[in-house]
Amino acid sequence: MKSKKLKLLASTLILVFVLLASCKNNDTFVGADNTTKSVSAKTSMEVLKTHFNDDGTLNDANNPVGNILFDFCFEFVYPVTLSYNNGTEVEIQNFNDLIEVLINMTDTLFINGIAFPFDVEVVENGAVVIRTINSEAEFRTLIEGCAIGGDDSCVCTEEYDPVCVEIQTPDNGSFTMQFPNMCFAECEGFTQDDVVDCDNNHPPGGNFNDCFQFVFPFTIIDDTGTAIEINNDDEFQVALFSTVSYEFVFPLSVTQEINGQTETIVLENNESLVQLLISCVTQSCNCPTVYDPVCVASPNGGIVEYENSCLAICAGFTPNDFVTCN
Structure with missing residues (x-):
C-alpha cells in the first residue's frame, strides 16, 4: 500500500529545514536582503526531500506517478531565491539546483526563507496553471491545499492497471498523464469521466525496458525549451519528474534484442520512435x-x-x- 503524499498539519508546522553543507553546484549566492522568513518554505522543502534518495535519484515509493505536480504538489517557476538560517541567499536556477539543496541538507544549516513573489505550476481542474505566490499566507494556503479534497490520506494499492487523463498546459497545448491505476487518478481529483485512451502514451524506456534500451547520452528539450543531456536511466526519471512535456533531439539510438542478438537501431525522427513503440505494444x-x-x-x-x-x-x-x- 502506498500512502498519499504531503499532509500538512497547521498545528505542527514546526519542521526544521536544513541547508547545504557543501557548495558543489553552481548556485548563485547573494546577500540576504530579498527573502522573507517562511515556515511554508521549510515545510514544503522538507516534504519534497522525501521524494529523493540521498544520491539525488527518485524515491520510487514516494513517486508512484512519476511527476512532481502529482506526486508532490507544485513546481517552482525558476529562478527562485531561498535563504538559509545563516543569512545567505541562494538563487535556484533549475530543478537540478533544487535537488542539490535537498540532498545536501544538514542539521546545523537550514533554509528558513524565500523571496516573494514567486511563481509555481500547479494542476487545477485538469489543467496546468501558473500561480503567483505573493505572501506567506498565500504560500500556506497552497501547501495546505495539496491534500486533494481535504482528505487526511489517500491510500492506493500497487496494482498496475494504468489509466490516462488529458492535462491542458499554459501554452494551450495538452499532454496525457498516465496513473498506475484509477485510485491514484481519483486521489488527484479526476473521475472516470476524465479518463481517455492511453493509446501509446507509455513513457519510452520506462514500461518498454523489456523491448528496447536507450543508448546514452541523449538530449531532450523540456517544456521550457531547455536542452537536458541524459546520461542514464536515473537522470531520465528525474528529468521527466520535473516536466509536463518534452521532445527528443534526434538522431537517437536504442538497442533491441532481435533473434537473440543485441542490435543498435538509430532513430532519425519522432515518426521512427512512434513506429518502434507500436512494435513494442504489438509484438506479443x-x-x-x-x-x-x-x-x-x-x-x-x-x-x-x-x-x-x-x-x-x-x-x-x-x-x-x-x-x-x-
Whole structure:
C-alpha cells in the first residue's frame, strides 16, 4: 500500500529545514536582503526531500506517478531565491539546483526563507496553471491545499492497471498523464469521466525496458525549451519528474534484442520512435504479416499507420478509431 503524499498539519508546522553543507553546484549566492522568513518554505522543502534518495535519484515509493505536480504538489517557476538560517541567499536556477539543496541538507544549516513573489505550476481542474505566490499566507494556503479534497490520506494499492487523463498546459497545448491505476487518478481529483485512451502514451524506456534500451547520452528539450543531456536511466526519471512535456533531439539510438542478438537501431525522427513503440505494444500479438494498412489519429494530431487492422486493434484501437491514411 502506498500512502498519499504531503499532509500538512497547521498545528505542527514546526519542521526544521536544513541547508547545504557543501557548495558543489553552481548556485548563485547573494546577500540576504530579498527573502522573507517562511515556515511554508521549510515545510514544503522538507516534504519534497522525501521524494529523493540521498544520491539525488527518485524515491520510487514516494513517486508512484512519476511527476512532481502529482506526486508532490507544485513546481517552482525558476529562478527562485531561498535563504538559509545563516543569512545567505541562494538563487535556484533549475530543478537540478533544487535537488542539490535537498540532498545536501544538514542539521546545523537550514533554509528558513524565500523571496516573494514567486511563481509555481500547479494542476487545477485538469489543467496546468501558473500561480503567483505573493505572501506567506498565500504560500500556506497552497501547501495546505495539496491534500486533494481535504482528505487526511489517500491510500492506493500497487496494482498496475494504468489509466490516462488529458492535462491542458499554459501554452494551450495538452499532454496525457498516465496513473498506475484509477485510485491514484481519483486521489488527484479526476473521475472516470476524465479518463481517455492511453493509446501509446507509455513513457519510452520506462514500461518498454523489456523491448528496447536507450543508448546514452541523449538530449531532450523540456517544456521550457531547455536542452537536458541524459546520461542514464536515473537522470531520465528525474528529468521527466520535473516536466509536463518534452521532445527528443534526434538522431537517437536504442538497442533491441532481435533473434537473440543485441542490435543498435538509430532513430532519425519522432515518426521512427512512434513506429518502434507500436512494435513494442504489438509484438506479443498473433497477427498476420500481411500489409493492409489502417491509420489512426495520434493525440498530437498526427496520423499513425499500422500494417494491418489486427495490429491496430492489438494496440488498443477499434475500427471506429480508423481514419483515412494519407
